[in-house]
Amino acid sequence: MTFTAHQKRQAAQAQYADGLELCPARQLLEAISSKWVTLVMLELADGELRHSELRRRIPGASQKMLTSTLRSLERDGLVTRLLTLSVPVRTDYELTPLGHSLLGVIHGLKEWADENMGQVEEARGGYDRARESAG
Amino acid sequence: MTFTAHQKRQAAQAQYADGLELCPARQLLEAISSKWVTLVMLELADGELRHSELRRRIPGASQKMLTSTLRSLERDGLVTRLLTLSVPVRTDYELTPLGHSLLGVIHGLKEWADENMGQVEEARGGYDRARESAG
Numbered sequence: 132m133t134f135t136a137h138q139k140r141q142a143a144q145a146q147y148a149d150g151l152e153l154c155p156a157r158q159l160l161e162a163i164s165s166k167w168v169t170l171v172m173l174e175l176a177d178g179e180l181r182h183s184e185l186r187r188r189i190p191g192a193s194q195k196m197l198t199s200t201l202r203s204l205e206r207d208g209l210v211t212r213l214l215t216l217s218v219p220v221r222t223d224y225e226l227t228p229l230g231h232s233l234l235g236v237i238h239g240l241k242e243w244a245d246e247n248m249g250q251v252e253e254a255r256g257g258y259d260r261a262r263e264s265a266g
Numbered sequence: 267m268t269f270t271a272h273q274k275r276q277a278a279q280a281q282y283a284d285g286l287e288l289c290p291a292r293q294l295l296e297a298i299s300s301k302w303v304t305l306v307m308l309e310l311a312d313g314e315l316r317h318s319e320l321r322r323r324i325p326g327a328s329q330k331m332l333t334s335t336l337r338s339l340e341r342d343g344l345v346t347r348l349l350t351l352s353v354p355v356r357t358d359y360e361l362t363p364l365g366h367s368l369l370g371v372i373h374g375l376k377e378w379a380d381e382n383m384g385q386v387e388e389a390r391g392g393y394d395r396a397r398e399s400a401g
Contacts, residue, residue: 140325140328143325155383156379156380157379159382159383159386160304160375160379161301161304161305163375163378163379164299164300164301164303164304164305164372164375165299165300165301166299166300169295169299170296170299190275206389206390206393206394207386207390208385208386208388208389208390208392208393209386209389229382229385229386229389232378232382233378233382236371236374236375236378239371239374240295240299240371240375241295243298243367243368244292244294244295244298245291247294247364247367247368248290248291248294250343250364251294251342251343251344251364252290253343254341254342254343254364255341255342255343257343258340258341259341
């Protein structure tokens, strides 16, 4: 019996998914290695924010992406959703203590980007010039 | 003149894109906040790897995703591509010193995930039970 590339890929992915179930910490690492998680967590660093305020501050995120990111952060215990029973209902989000501990690591990523941007831009310039002269 | 929600969103996204050009460090932060960057960097922690070996170790990544992640890491000066002029040509990847400095921060994310997985699973259980009893 032979398998197509597509079938082999599906089998590898199924195996990968099985492996992930066995390794929840890796799954968690993948979940927190996300641009939207980084941006939402950094916006919540200084205190609670309304859903609409988060949308305004992260306009690159679609409503759907922002909602699913917040739901996943809430489910993981990183963010608390605060409901105010006004009309209309007001929803705020704030970091939990666990969220603050993750924020510390995310701050490390942000500091790295701030400190090394110059070197990265230099590398990009060199890469682009090399490709231009090769092309 | 009135704008539809779609037009407003497009304007906000254009403004966001303009803002990003002015803030390359934030753009870099978004680029490194990526599951594929995290997984590739961690696999390269112990030394150079062939392209095919990276594929085997990260089967969840499509060929296209892995190639574009590696190209972006190479352009940013985080990874070096080593060509061996054999038949067929062999391609290896290894972290640069700049890549090793980012790896240090990514290790922080991994350690956080390993250390806090228990608390996250507890939070998930509570969240799911609350929704079950509410639903």
